[in-house]
Amino acid sequence: MSISAKPLHSVGVPMKRKEDPRFLQGKGHYVDDLSFPGMLYLSLVRSTYPHAEIKSIDIAEALKVPGVKAVITGKDLEAAGLGWLPTFHGFDKQMVLAIGKVLFQYQEVAAVFAETRAAAADGAEAVQVEYAPLPVVTDPFTAKADKVILRPDRESKTNHIFHWEVGDKDGAARALASSAKRIKQRIWFQRCHPAPLEPCGCVAYFDAMGRLQFHVTSQAPHVYRTALALVTGIAEDKIHVISPDLGGGFGNKVPVYPGYVCAIVGALKMGRPVKWIETRTENLTSTGFARDYHMDVEIGATADGKVTALHVATTADHGAFDAAADPSKYPAGIFGIVTGSYDFPVAHAEVDAFFTNKAPGGIAYRCSFRVTEASYAIERGMDILADELGMDAVELRKKNFIRKDQFPYPSALGFIYDSGDYHKTLDVALEKIGYQALLKEQAEKRARGELMGIGFSTFTEVVGAGPSKHFDILGIKMFDSAEVRIHPTGAGIVRTGTKSQGQGHETTWAQIVAEELGLDAATIMVEEGDTDTAPYGLGTYASRSTPVAGAAITMAARRIREKARKIAAHLLEVGEADVEWTDYKFQAKGVPAKSVTMKEVAFAAYTNMAQNEPGLEATYYYDPPNMTYPNGAYVAVVDVDRDTGDVKVRRFVAVDDCGTVINPMIVEGQIHGGLTEGFAMAFIQEIQYDAEGNHLNTNFTDYLVPTSLETPHWETANTVTPSPHHPMGAKGVGESPNVGSPAAFVNAVVDALSPLGVRHIDMPMSRSKVWRAIRDAQGSKA
């Protein structure tokens, strides 16, 4: 028996995705595809006011609507002890259904259960709520004044949620004061929404044994199970959470939402399955938004461009409840990565968060907890500094990069960067884009009055939470896990605590096992998302799947290999010490002719194991010793129409270094997708509220997702600097393009407008905003 060449070197191979056949044939299993006998539908009544006292809720008419079975309100839930839901990092709680007052427009007010989807919606329309409007606070700066206290339910009567800081405040201030050059800029990362194409939803029912069967769009099903046990008092063994195929997540499917709780309450109350699927409007108006950080960035430098200090003071808008879903010790996430790729001798960062009458959130949207905000701040700041110094933005970056001989590098804000070669990565990008030729072209165009810009972003991310000593959610440490079983015929199954939302885990995880064990990735099945079968894990977000679960899979496979070695020794009739793992098979030391494959060993593990324990499986819980630090060099080239403000992204080169690449096809796909979301934030996406607190982007006609027409063509390349502490050297990549690209777009547009004297422009850079910037700049020059 011998194995073919195909499974060898499975890592690094662009294997086609194993999960695709079901999606291609319409056989995916998304939550809304589920149907159970007797299933009821839930529709939520939502607030029309952003801040108002609830005078009365009249459900009589709703109960008359044909098909409506029940209506519940906040008072009913409060009586049952379920009025409030803890938010994930444990510092706040959120109303399930409004109690006493509403705090944002589209807040959940009442739950209507009915025989059909349409009847539930009709019932929700018929609920009459009388409101008495209260003063509205729509920005954190007004909130700061505490003239209106939004959350009298909290002990401290203030809109201020927390102050967080890291670094050397006095040292940074001193260094800034004595710097030859200094810049200061208010940079706003606007409120965005992840908007996965599949909205959030669930189906809940209690089975004949009284177990809660909960099918839900969750990126972290185990955390949901534990949270539900803690909140409802249902024993954890009586809760079965199943997260089926997810139609995207991007962080939006991490928090627990009121609709989920209402569905479970309804299922309990009526003894029937209950389905809740939110509409797109509900998704955009009430579930986890992202960003909304107002960042005051100060950088000091010597006259010749060596950075001396960084200070960033952020005012954060968290909305009506503090539901940011950050690790408990990190209320501002991992914003401390704000020193970026640069060797700052001293730095200080602080964040103050406030309640406003907007939807709650501040979730990690395709980023590792506020890393996108931090990365944008420093990459924008470096360009402004270059402008101040009259220095080329590339030269400034190269002068201040952390050099490759400085790794492991302790940053001024407390991180130990694992590895990187920033100069090389940038050089690859410069060559690919043809920087010198572009500079020449730009100079010629500028001479003719044309606006062309070249923008860089040379970012460093921090992902893979995390070492358990630092990171936890609701007290649960952020490790992850894998269970690998090899069947008698050499096929196998992997189960992990993560949950793919399109990242291709069913393929990538199989490739890792195939690589470690010399088996065929095509016959390694992957299962995730079922809390009855998967080992406990913290889920998929913050680019942590490959850094943490991927490491757990590798380690579990290596445990299997050690066990297999004993059986191989028996089969080869040599001592265990004389067996070596070479070329993806076991061989008697120095005797290449005498070897057995893992497939043969697997069969023996069940049929001829001698004195060894039967079977071939292992579980590993991996607690990463450090986070990983993916990085990249991105270049955008834009042409700006002086008369209309129209920006054309002519080219975009992304060079990523995510360490060892397991499946290059999947990695490139992740980069394409993340760049497109970065492009969206840079140019078109913002969740807006008017001064009265009305939500202005309630659907896809107002909150735009880029289409195939305006999305640029992406050019990608990579460098490989393996992570020294990850067992495969991998770093994670899903979020890098979303973290790194916004600054490249903005830097390019500002570079284009720089001859007019424009130094900064906030996202989204709509045509009208760019046009106004041109007009104002020309006006001030005139």
Place this chain on the structure above:
Amino acid sequence: MKVSVNVNGVSFEREVEPRTLLAYFLREACGLTGTHVGCDTSSCGCCVVVMDGKRAVKSCTMFAAQADGHEILTVEGLAGGGKLHAIQQGFWDQHGLQCGYCTPGMMLTAYALLKTKATPSEGDIREGLAGNLCRCTGYQNIVKAVQQAAGTLREPVGAN
């Protein structure tokens, strides 16, 4: 009211409320859940199906009653004879999907596009797919998938 629709060559006769949208008729009355719903405003295209052999329609924007007596092709009807359709194969080969939620609508829009334009340029494809949103792929591989499918479909039958 009674509605009769031929879906993927099978006749479905169902009693529905007049307001039933075609998307929910397919998903809930016919049990064909491959057609997805991603928005409330006909913006996302997850629900696209092909009507009468060549017209891509957003099934969330039509009443089931409007499809009465018509032929509908959904994603479940694309493959045939145990073989993926050239468009499905293109999406698989070119990594044209990630979460898979937009994929059925995307493929059916491509199906209708290739019925009217056998040799589309990249611009034609990008324009043709502009009514279908994808949040995962950035479209580049979707364009390649459609190009591959167009090439396969142009090959004379039996060429392989």
